[in-house]
Amino acid sequence: MKKISVDHLARVEGSGGISATIDGNVVTDVKFSIYEGPRLVEMLTLGKTPEEDVNIVPRICAICSISHKYAALRAMENALSVKVPAKASLLRELMHLGEMIESHSLHVYYLALPDYVGFPNAIAMASKFYLEVKIALEMKEFGNHVMKKTGGRYIHGENPVIGGFGKYPSREELIWIKSRAIQFMPFVLKTVSLFCELDYPDCPEENTLYVCCNPHKNKYGLAGNEIILSTGETINKDDYKSLTNEFVVSHSYAKHSRYKGKPYSVGALARVNNLGSRLRGEAGKMYKKYFNSRWKKNPFFNNAAQALEILYSFERIPKIVDGLLNLSDPSIIRYTEKEGKGTGIVEAPRGLLIHSYEISDGLVSYTDIITPTAQNAEDIERYCHIAAQKLLDKGEEVKIRERMELVVRAYDPCISCSAHMAEIKKAPLENWRTKLEEIKKKGMPIFVGVGKRNRSDDGAGIELALELRKNGVNDVWLESEIRKENTPWKTGTHRPLIFLDAVDFREKPGKVTLIPLHYIFSNIALSHKLLPFIPDQINYMQIRNSFVLGIQPESVELGPKISGPVRQALAKVLKQIIN
Amino acid sequence: MERNKKDKLKIGIYELTGCAGDALLILDCEKELIDIFKAADIESFLMAKSDNRDGELDVALVEGSVSTEKEKKEILDIRKRAKVVVAIGICACFGGIQAAFLNKKDWEKNFKKVYGDIKMKHTKPVQSKPIDTYIKVDYYLPGCPIDKEQFLSTFNRILRGNPPELYRFPVCVECKWNENDCLLNKDIPCLGPITRAGCGSICINHNLPCVGCWGPVEEANLTSEFQLLQEKGFKYDFIKKKMASFSGTGVADFLGKLKGENK
Numbered sequence: 149m150k151k152i153s154v155d156h157l158a159r160v161e162g163s164g165g166i167s168a169t170i171d172g173n174v175v176t177d178v179k180f181s182i183y184e185g186p187r188l189v190e191m192l193t194l195g196k197t198p199e200e201d202v203n204i205v206p207r208i209c210a211i212c213s214i215s216h217k218y219a220a221l222r223a224m225e226n227a228l229s230v231k232v233p234a235k236a237s238l239l240r241e242l243m244h245l246g247e248m249i250e251s252h253s254l255h256v257y258y259l260a261l262p263d264y265v266g267f268p269n270a271i272a273m274a275s276k277f278y279l280e281v282k283i284a285l286e287m288k289e290f291g292n293h294v295m296k297k298t299g300g301r302y303i304h305g306e307n308p309v310i311g312g313f314g315k316y317p318s319r320e321e322l323i324w325i326k327s328r329a330i331q332f333m334p335f336v337l338k339t340v341s342l343f344c345e346l347d348y349p350d351c352p353e354e355n356t357l358y359v360c361c362n363p364h365k366n367k368y369g370l371a372g373n374e375i376i377l378s379t380g381e382t383i384n385k386d387d388y389k390s391l392t393n394e395f396v397v398s399h400s401y402a403k404h405s406r407y408k409g410k411p412y413s414v415g416a417l418a419r420v421n422n423l424g425s426r427l428r429g430e431a432g433k434m435y436k437k438y439f440n441s442r443w444k445k446n447p448f449f450n451n452a453a454q455a456l457e458i459l460y461s462f463e464r465i466p467k468i469v470d471g472l473l474n475l476s477d478p479s480i481i482r483y484t485e486k487e488g489k490g491t492g493i494v495e496a497p498r499g500l501l502i503h504s505y506e507i508s509d510g511l512v513s514y515t516d517i518i519t520p521t522a523q524n525a526e527d528i529e530r531y532c533h534i535a536a537q538k539l540l541d542k543g544e545e546v547k548i549r550e551r552m553e554l555v556v557r558a559y560d561p562c563i564s565c566s567a568h569m570a571e572i573k574k575a576p577l578e579n580w581r582t583k584l585e586e587i588k589k590k591g592m593p594i595f596v597g598v599g600k601r602n603r604s605d606d607g608a609g610i611e612l613a614l615e616l617r618k619n620g621v622n623d624v625w626l627e628s629e630i631r632k633e634n635t636p637w638k639t640g641t642h643r644p645l646i647f648l649d650a651v652d653f654r655e656k657p658g659k660v661t662l663i664p665l666h667y668i669f670s671n672i673a674l675s676h677k678l679l680p681f682i683p684d685q686i687n688y689m690q691i692r693n694s695f696v697l698g699i700q701p702e703s704v705e706l707g708p709k710i711s712g713p714v715r716q717a718l719a720k721v722l723k724q725i726i727n
Numbered sequence: 728m729e730r731n732k733k734d735k736l737k738i739g740i741y742e743l744t745g746c747a748g749d750a751l752l753i754l755d756c757e758k759e760l761i762d763i764f765k766a767a768d769i770e771s772f773l774m775a776k777s778d779n780r781d782g783e784l785d786v787a788l789v790e791g792s793v794s795t796e797k798e799k800k801e802i803l804d805i806r807k808r809a810k811v812v813v814a815i816g817i818c819a820c821f822g823g824i825q826a827a828f829l830n831k832k833d834w835e836k837n838f839k840k841v842y843g844d845i846k847m848k849h850t851k852p853v854q855s856k857p858i859d860t861y862i863k864v865d866y867y868l869p870g871c872p873i874d875k876e877q878f879l880s881t882f883n884r885i886l887r888g889n890p891p892e893l894y895r896f897p898v899c900v901e902c903k904w905n906e907n908d909c910l911l912n913k914d915i916p917c918l919g920p921i922t923r924a925g926c927g928s929i930c931i932n933h934n935l936p937c938v939g940c941w942g943p944v945e946e947a948n949l950t951s952e953f954q955l956l957q958e959k960g961f962k963y964d965f966i967k968k969k970m971a972s973f974s975g976t977g978v979a980d981f982l983g984k985l986k987g988e989n990k
Contacts, residue, residue, distance in 0.1 A: 192824055200938075203938045204824055207823070207824050207871065208746060210746040210748030210750075210752075211747070213746070254754065268778040269775060271761060285758070288755075289758070292755055300929050300935075301926070302872075303751060303752060304748060304871055304872060306929070306933065306938065307930075307933045307935065309935060313933075314930070314934045315934055
């Protein structure tokens with residue numbers, strides 16, 4: 149058994165690594181891990197005013213600071229019923245395009261291109277591609293300039309506020325932005341050709357599901373109130389959890405977001421795949437010229453998609469400026485709401501970004517932030533796995549390390565964003581029977597069935613709970629019966645608590661595991677799902693006295709049917725508990 | 728004048744826990760970036776290049792707070808290798824937003840709420856602290872993110888062996904230079920009087936109150952600001968949270984004493 153790893157991924161934002169474990173001629177495991185320390189940003193926002201929240205959350209990530217601000221504003225304005233004036237909406241689009249230009253040009257020219265032309269970094273690359281590096285710098289600077297004029301600062305600007313802007317840019321500044329954008333067009337067109345014509349490796353190539361915002365009126369765009377999938381399905385923003393958290397408690401083991409049990413990708417490539425046919429103008433022409441079936445399955449084309457979006461942004465800016473020039477500066481819309489719930493979704497440069505809040509008595513009482521890299525992590529691992537295995541099959545093991553790094557970089561991951569995606573350890577797979585008997589010695593456990601019955605094996609937990617009841621076991625709860633004021637913890641403080649659930653712990657279907665609940669807590673998306681269950685004052689010892697009995701599902705597709713292996717496992721567990 | 732490669736200073740740029748905004752800002756020095764790379768040997772800069780070396784350094788620029796055991800080791804190692812260590816950005820200087828849980832107990836409570844009792848395999852988390860909790864820091868370059876002009880001037884001075892010259896006055900001074908109306912006079916809770924200048928009073932220029940993202944200025948009169956905000960009718964907890972938002976450790980002593988509680 150050996151391990152190939154890149155410990156410090158270079159030319160990505162933040163600190164992370166990727167590793168592949170190889171056993172003989174099989175790649176057994178690929179891990180994309182995050183070394184950034186925990187920052188508990190979501191907890192930091194609790195108890196703050198909506199305004200303060202909007203100050204803090206952009207600090208999650210410098211590169212996407214505008215997108216975080218934009219998503220937070222949209223969520224807060226939904227929660228507080230604030231309708232922003234047309235000019236504010238247009239200016240927000242402008243600031244967002246500034247970030248798109250800055251981030252994409254940084255990524256394609258500085259971080260990605262050196263790989264394809266054989267240099268360790270962009271500065272070294274300047275010896276051969278001086279003009280490209282120089283103008284790319286100017287293009288990036290232009291993106292920064294747009295952000296500065298609209299947001300107030302390159303990074304973490306505070307000008308966009310709930311209800312509008314502190315101050316609007318002057319006519320002169322807007323006209324300058326417009327004319328400068330037009331000047332860049334020749335270089336932008338060259339950029340698109342350069343990145344669409346690069347010779348991208350054909351390994352890994354495999355289809356995936358692409359997910360992005362669905363903008364209004366069948367247009368191309370970077371924000372919306374709906375999520376669209378490459379299958380054509382759409383999901384309302386308020387139902388985002390049906391996209392990101394398909395599994396329940398269990399899913400911390402599957403630390404990443406999955407839709408119907410399958411990994412998906414977000415980002416420029418997802419947008420171009422889902423919305424590319426809506427592009428007009430030069431971007432539309434370029435799309436028709438270059439888009440082909442490889443874009444649907446090869447993550448390296450994200451670089452090409454980003455180049456195409458740079459063009460889209462440059463074409464869009466003059467139109468926005470014209471719109472802004474026709475409108476007078478509105479004042480900030482004030483609000484009086486003190487209670488509310490709202491979700492805001494936007495496309496960060498690297499993909500779908502979701503902010504969701506609840507406000508009680510004028511203060512933030514619930515925060516959920518789902519970042520693009522957290523959603524991409526699963527697909528990053530999958531593509532790395534495919535690449536590593538294919539290279540191994542071809543006897544090109546030496547190339548694995550470099551190729552995995554190339555895949556990760558193509559996704560343009562933003563690691564400080566995904567810091568809560570802490571690496572999940574393999575929890576000790578003790579014998580569940582022994583463990584269960586040990587727990588029983590402490591007192592008869594309270595059971596809670598968790599899952600969705602309409603999602604085949606994900607219903608296993610509920611099914612098991614119902615069977616236990618039928619067999620006369622006391623104190624069996626269903627997930628749906630838990631209320632804030634009435635939780636299983638309160639009714640049996642000293643007794644152990646066992647959640648019954650389908651858990652993806654990457655084993656054979658029907659395998660059973662019994663693990664302490666705190667192992668599950670490593671994933672914030674999951675703990676969120678659990679948090680409503682857990683009263684604020686819960687004694688920590690009670691959490692330590694809680695466990696999850698997980699059954700490896702075979703499938704979590706829509707449908708009421710539970711698979712054979714899981715059914716057998718259910719019978720085994722039932723027998724063990726009743727004995 | 729082109730100096731010999733031998734004569735160039737060896738510089739490392741490191742990111743601990745944070746948003747990487749300060750490293751990004753260095754990359755954002757578009758016009759000067761090529762010159763920066765020419766003027767010094769950039770030995771390590773993970774965000775910008777892949778051929779990084781961990782050897783002896785003349786200067787280490789460190790962004791981000793220390794929030795894992797691994798980072799603790801890393802910062803000690805950087806200190807050993809570098810002649811001069813500069814903390815860049817609010818997280819390295821004061822701990823940043825992630826240090827806002829004033830005391831260890833709060834932090835532990837919140838950590839457990841989010842992550843449970845998990846034992847991280849790769850590294851153990853610790854409460855977020857500025858880097859000078861663990862090592863001696865030679866210079867501080869605050870900001871959230873750092874300011875480009877201040878960075879370039881600091882970088883320049885350090886290249887020539889001089890200490891950086893930073894502003895030692897609060898945002899209010901810059902605010903006056905920019906001829907803004909005082910927001911506190913309009914009963915808007917502005918942290919300008921206690922916050923270090925350098926941002927160019929950017930928020931107040933946009934009619935928005937200072938949120939304190941550069942951390943406290945030397946000799947800031949925190950008591951007076953606290954009283955002023957209380958007189959204006961803001962609640963105790965609101966003021967306390969607001970002051971701690973960006974610079975937990977910078978104001979922890981003061982806020983700790985307020986309630987008579989220990990740090």
